[in-house]
Amino acid sequence: xxxxxxxxxxxxxxxxxxxxxxxxxxxxxxxxxxxxxxxxxxxxxxxxxxxxxxxxxxxxxxxxxxxxxxxxxxxxxxxxxxxxxxxxxxxxxxxxxxxxxxxxxxxxxxxxxxxxxxxxxxxxxxxxxxxxxxxxxxxxxxxxxxxxxxxxxxxxxxxxxxxxxxxxxxxxxxxxxxxxxxxxxxxxxxxxxxxxxxxxxxxxxxxxxxxxxxxxxxxxxxxxxxxxxxxxxxxxxxxx
Amino acid sequence: xxxxxxxxxxxxxxxxxxxxxxxxxxxxxxxxxxxxxxxxxxxxxxxxxxxxxxxxxxxxxxxxxxxxxxxxxxxxxxxxxxxxxxxxxxxxxxxxxxxxxxxxxxxxxxxxxxxxxxxxxxxxxxxxxxxxxxxxxxxxxxxxxxxxxxxxxxxxxxxxxxxxxxxxxxxxxxxxxxxxxxxxxxxxxxxxxxxxxxxxxxxxxxxxxxxxxxxxxxxxxxxxxxxxxxxxxxxxxxxx
Amino acid sequence: xxxxxxxxxxxxxxxxxxxxxxxxxxxxxxxxxxxxxxxxxxxxxxxxxxxxxxxxxxxxxxxxxxxxxxxxxxxxxxxxxxxxxxxxxxxxxxxxxxxxxxxxxxxxxxxxxxxxxxxxxxxxxxxxxxxxxxxxxxxxxxxxxxxxxxxxxxxxxxxxxxxxxxxxxxxxxxxxxxxxxxxxxxxxxxxxxxxxxxxxxxxxxxxxxxxxxxxxxxxxxxxxxxxxxxxxxxxxxxxxxxxxxxxxxxxxxxx
Amino acid sequence: xxxxxxxxxxxxxxxxxxxxxxxxxxxxxxxxxxxxxxxxxxxxxxxxxxxxxxxxxxxxxxxxxxxxxxxxxxxxxxxxxxxxxxxxxxxxxxxxxxxxxxxxxxxxxxxxxxxxxxxxxxxxxxxxxxxxxxxxxxxxxxxxxxxxxxxxxxxxxxxxxxxxxxxxxxxxxxxxxxxxxxxxxxxxxxxxxxxxxxxxxxxxxxxxxxxxxxxxxx
Numbered sequence: 001x002x003x004x005x006x007x008x009x010x011x012x013x014x015x016x017x018x019x020x021x022x023x024x025x026x027x028x029x030x031x032x033x034x035x036x037x038x039x040x041x042x043x044x045x046x047x048x049x050x051x052x053x054x055x056x057x058x059x060x061x062x063x064x065x066x067x068x069x070x071x072x073x074x075x076x077x078x079x080x081x082x083x084x085x086x087x088x089x090x091x092x093x094x095x096x097x098x099x100x101x102x103x104x105x106x107x108x109x110x111x112x113x114x115x116x117x118x119x120x121x122x123x124x125x126x127x128x129x130x131x132x133x134x135x136x137x138x139x140x141x142x143x144x145x146x147x148x149x150x151x152x153x154x155x156x157x158x159x160x161x162x163x164x165x166x167x168x169x170x171x172x173x174x175x176x177x178x179x180x181x182x183x184x185x186x187x188x189x190x191x192x193x194x195x196x197x198x199x200x201x202x203x204x205x206x207x208x209x210x211x212x213x214x215x216x217x218x219x220x221x222x223x224x225x226x227x228x229x230x231x232x233x234x235x236x237x238x239x240x
Numbered sequence: 241x242x243x244x245x246x247x248x249x250x251x252x253x254x255x256x257x258x259x260x261x262x263x264x265x266x267x268x269x270x271x272x273x274x275x276x277x278x279x280x281x282x283x284x285x286x287x288x289x290x291x292x293x294x295x296x297x298x299x300x301x302x303x304x305x306x307x308x309x310x311x312x313x314x315x316x317x318x319x320x321x322x323x324x325x326x327x328x329x330x331x332x333x334x335x336x337x338x339x340x341x342x343x344x345x346x347x348x349x350x351x352x353x354x355x356x357x358x359x360x361x362x363x364x365x366x367x368x369x370x371x372x373x374x375x376x377x378x379x380x381x382x383x384x385x386x387x388x389x390x391x392x393x394x395x396x397x398x399x400x401x402x403x404x405x406x407x408x409x410x411x412x413x414x415x416x417x418x419x420x421x422x423x424x425x426x427x428x429x430x431x432x433x434x435x436x437x438x439x440x441x442x443x444x445x446x447x448x449x450x451x452x453x454x455x456x457x458x459x460x461x462x463x464x465x466x467x468x469x470x471x472x473x474x475x476x477x478x479x480x
Numbered sequence: 481x482x483x484x485x486x487x488x489x490x491x492x493x494x495x496x497x498x499x500x501x502x503x504x505x506x507x508x509x510x511x512x513x514x515x516x517x518x519x520x521x522x523x524x525x526x527x528x529x530x531x532x533x534x535x536x537x538x539x540x541x542x543x544x545x546x547x548x549x550x551x552x553x554x555x556x557x558x559x560x561x562x563x564x565x566x567x568x569x570x571x572x573x574x575x576x577x578x579x580x581x582x583x584x585x586x587x588x589x590x591x592x593x594x595x596x597x598x599x600x601x602x603x604x605x606x607x608x609x610x611x612x613x614x615x616x617x618x619x620x621x622x623x624x625x626x627x628x629x630x631x632x633x634x635x636x637x638x639x640x641x642x643x644x645x646x647x648x649x650x651x652x653x654x655x656x657x658x659x660x661x662x663x664x665x666x667x668x669x670x671x672x673x674x675x676x677x678x679x680x681x682x683x684x685x686x687x688x689x690x691x692x693x694x695x696x697x698x699x700x701x702x703x704x705x706x707x708x709x710x711x712x713x714x715x716x717x718x719x720x721x722x723x724x725x726x727x728x729x730x731x732x733x734x735x
Numbered sequence: 736x737x738x739x740x741x742x743x744x745x746x747x748x749x750x751x752x753x754x755x756x757x758x759x760x761x762x763x764x765x766x767x768x769x770x771x772x773x774x775x776x777x778x779x780x781x782x783x784x785x786x787x788x789x790x791x792x793x794x795x796x797x798x799x800x801x802x803x804x805x806x807x808x809x810x811x812x813x814x815x816x817x818x819x820x821x822x823x824x825x826x827x828x829x830x831x832x833x834x835x836x837x838x839x840x841x842x843x844x845x846x847x848x849x850x851x852x853x854x855x856x857x858x859x860x861x862x863x864x865x866x867x868x869x870x871x872x873x874x875x876x877x878x879x880x881x882x883x884x885x886x887x888x889x890x891x892x893x894x895x896x897x898x899x900x901x902x903x904x905x906x907x908x909x910x911x912x913x914x915x916x917x918x919x920x921x922x923x924x925x926x927x928x929x930x931x932x933x934x935x936x937x938x939x940x941x942x943x944x945x946x947x948x949x950x951x952x953x
Contacts (some may be wrong), residue, residue, distance in 0.1 A: 110653035350692030563894035591741030630775030667918030
């Protein structure tokens with residue numbers, strides 16, 4: 001096992017105005033070669049754990065360590081944010097520039113790249129996600145699948161060491177979903193993926209974590225999804 | 241088979257500024273006892289078909305008939321809108337009133353009920369969705385699940401003959417999802433449900449329609465989801 | 481993020497009908513704004529503080545809020561005493577502080593704080609939804625009261641939308657500074673929020689149409705104010721009017 | 736730029752309230768029920784913009800964006816701003832009941848004026864879109880600052896110094912509002928021009944001037 005890149009220990013978090021804590025003692029560890037799938041119901045705390053890792057939510061208790069350094073204050077998270085990419089569940093929450101190129105160049109510019117460097121990085125990243133020539137398209141008018149790929153490109157443009165992906169296959173058509181699996185497989189970085197799409201997790205991850213009621217435990221076994229079609233689906237019946 | 245309540249034939253629609261039509265020859269038929277599940281990928285045209293049925297989008301070609309009368313102009317759709325309820329994918333788009341009671345009474349008042357009648361309908365409807373006493377709660381302070389239930393109540397308050405539901409289980413926690421299944425099963429009206437949640441469709445519908453690239457075809461069989469767990473899920477492997 | 485800092489509470493002012501409080505606050509504020517004597521302004525401030533006492537609000541939040549309101553007043557204290565002509569009180573380096581200058585600055589301070597304290601005690605103790613309903617009951621044009629209520633309803637949705645976009649910017653290494661990249665980024669965030677808001681407005685309008693809306697809002701509100709509410713509102717309003725009368729006839733000076 | 740309660744003499748408060756009432760009446764007349772929701776959601780987004788603090792050197796200021804509001808709403812800016820000011824008064828005690836009229840007038844009249852000055856420029860494309868939008872944002876805030884200091888100065892000679900300081904301190908805000916309005920207007924013109932109640936002269940897509948890199952390099 002290599003040394004951990006990111007590690008969260010005993011994280012507690014409660015949203016203001018709610019009674020039950022969203023996280024109560026959750027742990028998460030990523031190494032530079034992790035491919036970790038996160039399973040759990042809606043509201044079990046998966047997204048909260050991601051937002052805590054990125055320093056967006058401040059845990060009431062628990063420690064976050066990145067590359068051996070404990071992170072506490074807002075400023076401490078800047079290096080982490082430069083090196084860990086976060087893909088939002090809804091691309092509409094992630095993309096806010098008029099054109100694709102603006103959005104992709106945004107991260108590199110924040111990291112201090114020159115406009116010319118940012119442009120060439122953007123062009124490279126677009127070709128990784130298979131959207132060559134999309135530079136001047138209007139982000140708001142892209143299809144759901146295209147938006148997801150632009151969002152991924154905008155994160156990859158920061159040349160991160162790890163990616164956190166929140167429900168990346170929601171709203172994807174099957175072709176884009178397949179393309180995403182291929183792209184992720186080719187990336188040489190750590191992945192941590194929240195998904196309800198077990199088949200997708202099976203194809204992209206090598207270890208799994210169960211999140212339940214705000215706590216985490218490694219999943220020894222992964223539930224698999226099998227889909228079959230059969231006659232008589234229009235008659236009420238049950239499967240076990 | 242009873243006579244159709246709503247029928248859409250050969251519907252074509254293209255969004256302004258796009259190249260490919262969203263609908264190209266779609267059909268939909270609901271009888272008063274239909275429980276129809278709509279399957280299809282994102283962008284296949286399911287929501288567009290719903291919006292066309294309600295007269296929000298005007299098809300470039302095709303006919304819409306409600307209770308035997310063809311509908312063409314904006315005015316024609318008033319009866320249909322009074323008798324077919326539409327549950328939006330996002331509850332925040334549907335609930336615009338400051339308090340729950342205002343929202344639920346809105347439909348009945350528009351249908352010409354007196355304030356007193358509207359109040360008593362609202363109380364009844366709230367108890368159907370299990371939110372007794374929520375009348376004076378402030379809408380924006382409700383949880384996601386509560387909002388969905390209030391949105392359902394606001395539609396049921398119009399005492400519709402049919403319901404169109406667009407992705408009703410998105411963002412629902414498992415308990416609210418179960419409650420929704422029970423509520424829908426107890427309703428004595430026609431249902432047409434768009435959902436990616438096959439298990440939910442299986443539990444609520446009796447016939448199914450596939451939507452693909454803007455066309456529809458009845459699904460003879462419904463794909464089922466089966467989940468099993470087994471050891472060794474963390475080792476790469478394949479199932480067929 | 482809770483915007484209604486004072487709306488939660490159990491005091492008699494919290495449970496009072498918003499329409500009655502609106503009337504009381506308006507009459508009291510107008511009367512106080514018309515006061516010209518220090519004595520009457522002190523009286524108004526006392527009433528304001530008394531109301532605050534009844535409302536039992538969090539002292540910390542209250543102190544912060546009053547401090548903020550007094551920032552503008554403090555700014556007037558810097559200029560008014562030296563730029564008002566009148567009897568010199570004190571001279572320094574060519575600046576002359578006048579008696580009249582101090583008087584007017586003091587009067588403004590008292591009046592301003594009197595109005596604000598009464599306003600917080602009366603209106604910040606209602607939630608916005610009740611105030612909107614109160615406005616409707618007071619026959620404010622329906623378009624205005626609905627505009628008020630709908631603005632409040634969607635403020636939260638839009639605030640959340642903005643926060644998600646701004647989080648997205650933070651996560652991609654955005655650190656605001658005084659430079660054109662920062663201003664451009666904020667402008668992009670705002671433009672995106674506006675465009676999404678407009679799209680949302682269209683969906684909401686459709687939702688209204690689908691529930692039979694055809695241009696007329698029907699109202700549910702028939703509730704009358706309780707006698708307790710009316711009497712309390714009258715007392716507050718009358719105290720303001722009494723102060724104004726006292727001020728006008730210079731009763732204080734006669735005493 | 737809120738004038739606090741208890742500062743101005745009654746005559747000024749009353750006449751400003753009357754003028755505001757007239758403006759609000761015109762706005763309400765022009766606002767039909769079908770556009771009510773759109774207006775409410777836009778005024779909510781402007782309220783949200785006013786909560787955004789933007790760094791200006793060592794301090795920070797909040798956005799006003801009333802020039803942009805004027806372009807999107809015209810006379811309806813009056814009721815929209817009235818609603819926003821009432822909310823600000825109740826929630827944060829910025830201003831109050833007696834100064835509501837003067838504050839509404841000072842904040843809402845400039846956007847209406849800007850609507851009439853800049854709408855023609857943005858429609859016929861005689862001036863560059865960014866340039867016209869910059870001056871729209873700049874002018875609206877400048878006029879608001881002038882009106883606010885003007886009403887303060889009308890309050891008596893002794894307020895003139897305060898008025899001057901207020902005006903001078905608003906200059907950086909005017910420039911930033913101009914910059915932000917310019918970017919927002921060209922963004923909306925490109926992505927969703929139907930937001931404007933008039934036909935906006937959409938800029939021709941020229942890749943070299945529109946890329947992120949070149950515009951941030953300005």
